[in-house]
Amino acid sequence: WVVERYKYEALAEALPAGRAERWLDVGCGTGRSLVGVSDLVPEGCRVLGVDVFDDRIVLGNAPELAARNARKAGLTASAMYGDATRLPVADDSQHVVTACRLLHDLSREEARETLSELQRVCAPDGAVGILEIPVTHDGATDPPSAYWPELVEGAGLTTEGVREVPRRRSDGAYVVVVAHH
Numbered sequence: 206w207v208v209e210r211y212k213y214e215a216l217a218e219a220l221p222a223g224r225a226e227r228w229l230d231v232g233c234g235t236g237r238s239l240v241g242v243s244d245l246v247p248e249g250c251r252v253l254g255v256d257v258f259d260d261r262i263v264l265g266n267a268p269e270l271a272a273r274n275a276r277k278a279g280l281t282a283s284a285m286y287g288d289a290t291r292l293p294v295a296d297d298s299q300h301v302v303t304a305c306r307l308l309h310d311l312s313r314e315e316a317r318e319t320l321s322e323l324q325r326v327c328a329p330d331g332a333v334g335i336l337e338i339p340v341t342h343d344g345a346t347d348p349p350s351a352y353w354p355e356l357v358e359g360a361g362l363t364t365e366g367v368r369e370v371p372r373r374r375s376d377g378a379y380v381v382v383v384a385h386h
Contacts, residue, residue: 212379213241215370216303216336219383225300228252229326231289231319232307235263236274236282238336242303243280250300252282255292290318294326302327305336308353313342320360324386333362333384339377349380357384 222228225247230238233254246252252275260266268284275282287293289307302323308316323333341352354364362384369378 208237208240209373210241210244211373212336212370212381213238213305214245215368215379216305216334216381216383217242217245219366219368219381220301220303220332220334222250222301222332223247225250225331227299227328228301228303229292229294229299230254230282231292231302231304231323232256232310233271233284234258235266236271236284238303238305239271239275239280239282239284240278241305243275243278246280252280253294254282254284255287255289255294256284257288258286290315290322292322292326296325297328299326300328300331301334302331303334303336306338308335308337308356309340309342313345313356316342316356317359320357320362324360324362327362327386329386331385332365333357335380335382335384337380337382339372339380350378353380354382354384357382362386 254271271284339349365383368381371378
């Protein structure tokens with residue numbers, strides 16, 4: 206796969222991650238998002254990827270593959286099985302929580318549950334970063350740049366910024382949303 210670091214860099218640069226000690230990436234899959242943010246993770250920060258690791262999508266998709274790909278990019282990260290709607294992570298424990306190109310793959314209700322989980326595990330002084338493709342759930346009338354922040358705020362988070370990042374290989378723009386408690 207191709208990482209297209211520019212979209213992950215746009216997300217990571219918008220996050221106040223300079224002093225983060227713990228970073229959780231939800232929906233890390235094969236590790237693409239871990240690789241994408243690897244250059245911007247502070248030294249000494251503990252990084253954890255969580256995913257359902259459906260190997261029907263990518264043969265051999267498992268925590269070991271995500272961790273290996275992150276390691277190849279120079280990032281020490283661990284990965285574990287977990288459902289985004291019921292994260293196996295303690296309340297208020299993560300300084301940075303990211304979800305990259307995940308929410309659109311879930312139903313609207315699952316996306317809401319996931320965002321509530323991101324809010325639950327994010328430390329009070331932490332940040333949540335969302336990177337989404339330019340689509341919304343069926344029936345939505347707002348454009349992606351309005352739709353995704355609205356869902357984020359509906360989970361009890363306060364949006365700090367929304368940015369559109371033009372896609373280089375297709376039409377539309379990625380949507381980057383950064384929020385906090």
